[in-house]
Amino acid sequence: MSERLGGCADPGALDADALALYRELVHGRRAERPPAFPLTGPSGRLNGPAATWLLHPPLGTALERLGATVSYDLTLSARCKETVILTVAHHHDSVFEKYAHRLGAARAGFTAEETEELCAGRTPASAGPEERCTHRVARTLLADGRLDDASHAEALAVLGPKGLFEAVTLTGFYTLLAYQLGAYAIVPPAGG
Structure with missing residues (x-):
């Protein structure tokens, strides 16, 4: 601690x-x-x-x-949620988020190899269309702070209005958590 x-x-x-x-x-x-x-x-x-x-x-x-x-309470699949969270963890190099959500990704059905791809900032080759889309949304928001018209339209077509809002909110919430973890130097528990 x-x-x-x-x-x-x-x-x-x-x-x-x-x-x-x-x-x-x-x-x-x-x-x-x-x-x-x-x-x-x-x-x-x-x-x-x-x-x-x-x-x-x-x-x-x-x-x-x-x-x-x-x-x-989200409608996004567990795999899409973990995709967003691990994308944020990679972007901010958040050690605790990577630790916690490697475990969450396993619970969501990701293989260890798929999880490590996400932790390295890459979309797993086995990702479905919604997972690919949530990964692109999170990466774009983290890089640019916004979605251009084409990116927004594509995400809306794949995720729907509610799913897109959830992906955007997850990206922001887990970025806030990465800042809190970094500011207070919180790392995984011993053995984690």
């Missing part, structure tokens, strides 16, 4: 608001459908970007809600 987080990472040192957020993260919706990586370590400290959310519970609570929505 990062020393930059100070005492906020220790569950025993949390104030009432941070403790309420901690309990929601550990015992709420994520406990019903746990992420592919362990959310807490042996001491109860949070792993990953959620540890930073305890620094500002009102903002952290909003991020938790958005994170739960992008984790559980």
Whole structure:
């Protein structure tokens, strides 16, 4: 765990608001459908970007809600979601995102070889049309900050309005998480 987080990472040192957020993260919706990586370590400290959310519970609570929505309520396939996330992880060289979403990609049915292609910024040869499209959308947004008319039209035709919005939102959300992970020097747990 990062020393930059100070005492906020220790569950025993949390104030009432941070403790309420901690309990929601550990015992709420994520406990019903746990992420592919362990959310807490042996001491109860949070792993990953959620540890930073305890620094500002009102903002952290909003991020938790958005994170739960992008984790559980999207129409994009699990493979498309992991494609976007690993594209972001590659772009930002986010070690924790690569660690966590290698596990998520395996859960979504990617082979180890396909996952490593995504971690290296490449589209796996076996990717279907929606996966290829979400990869292009994420790469284009990360490189240019926008989609030109042709890219938007193509993505709309393949993903539909809702799927395109979800791919754009995932790209932005996981970029935010990459910034939080980088700013607080959060790395995978030992052995991860």
